[in-house]
Amino acid sequence: MSTSALRKRSLPGAAVAFGSALRSVEQPSSRPSPFLKWAGGKGRLIPQLALLLPRDVEQRRHVEPFFGGGALYFSRRPAEALLMDINGGLVRTYATVRDDVHGVVRALGKLARAHTEPHYYEARERYNRGRLQDVSHAAHFIYLNKTCFNGLHRVNKKGQFNVPFGKYKNPGILNPETLLAASHLLRGAELVHGPFEGLLGRARAGDFVYLDPPYAPVSATANFTSYTQEGFGPRDQEHLRDVFAELDRRGCKLMLSNSNAPLIHDLYKGYQFDQVAALRAINCNARNRGHVTEVVVRNYV
Numbered sequence: 001m002s003t004s005a006l007r008k009r010s011l012p013g014a015a016v017a018f019g020s021a022l023r024s025v026e027q028p029s030s031r032p033s034p035f036l037k038w039a040g041g042k043g044r045l046i047p048q049l050a051l052l053l054p055r056d057v058e059q060r061r062h063v064e065p066f067f068g069g070g071a072l073y074f075s076r077r078p079a080e081a082l083l084m085d086i087n088g089g090l091v092r093t094y095a096t097v098r099d100d101v102h103g104v105v106r107a108l109g110k111l112a113r114a115h116t117e118p119h120y121y122e123a124r125e126r127y128n129r130g131r132l133q134d135v136s137h138a139a140h141f142i143y144l145n146k147t148c149f150n151g152l153h154r155v156n157k158k159g160q161f162n163v164p165f166g167k168y169k170n171p172g173i174l175n176p177e178t179l180l181a182a183s184h185l186l187r188g189a190e191l192v193h194g195p196f197e198g199l200l201g202r203a204r205a206g207d208f209v210y211l212d213p214p215y216a217p218v219s220a221t222a223n224f225t226s227y228t229q230e231g232f233g234p235r236d237q238e239h240l241r242d243v244f245a246e247l248d249r250r251g252c253k254l255m256l257s258n259s260n261a262p263l264i265h266d267l268y269k270g271y272q273f274d275q276v277a278a279l280r281a282i283n284c285n286a287r288n289r290g291h292v293t294e295v296v297v298r299n300y301v
């Protein structure tokens, strides 16, 4: 499957049972929720972000160019969405969960049953060789995410996943109902692998766009931004502001999360600023765990 434009495909509607947990692709029994741990994930901020959504958000297409774990998307559950990320393995995994969730559940079950520390490193090596088929790739991606240290997705200069084993007693590797519910919701989504600039060719007037980029550092060592080999520096933040301004002109409703750094206040001067209180859960520097103030920038009130 190409990861450059992974479009909606229909799932077979037949009921397929895995033990007693799964009933039918058409009737997931649980509500969709994120199935990956993701650095910078917005799970805990949802109640605060929900208050800042446009009043008529239900009528709009939901667009997220920095999709990651998709906390806002899974809490909103929009019927139509455009979801993008620069992480090709991540986007390919969502597309496979959407298109062949039963295959993913079976393959992930096998990995979960074999889980030990040596098995983790073998799976990481297989994943990094880059020759896995879609279903096996998705199962490895989810398995490594659930069992690696802190749920980080960090890559080395060659783009290889290099996070060590996380010593969890019960990592909760396989939750078939969560995957099934996510698969069902994702049928309404177009998934695109690529950098945020790709938004310019895809966003339309009337879209609701939630932008959650790697944060601008509030101090020299404070932030985790190594989602990719390239990182995300001040020039990327400036470029993102230019894209924000263009989408504003185009008639999109825009909401952006970022740190409370002076750079962000400078770049988005004139737009609506709100503060939210966040508990930082994944941070390489233990001293920076705890409550921090973050900002939400909007082009509407």
Ligand SMILES: C[S@@+](CC[C@H](N)C(=O)[O-])C[C@H]1O[C@@H](n2cnc3c(N)ncnc32)[C@H](O)[C@@H]1O
Pocket: 038, 039, 040, 041, 042, 043, 065, 066, 067, 068, 069, 070, 071, 072, 084, 085, 086, 087, 194, 195, 196, 197, 212, 213, 214, 215, 227, 228, 231, 232
């Ligand atoms: C803060 S996380 C998003 C978290 C997400 N909102 C959630 O709730 O899980 C930022 C995401 O941006 C992606 N990213 C980093 N640089 C990017 C770029 N230049 N273009 C598009 N996505 C990028 C990363 O892969 C990561 O998934």
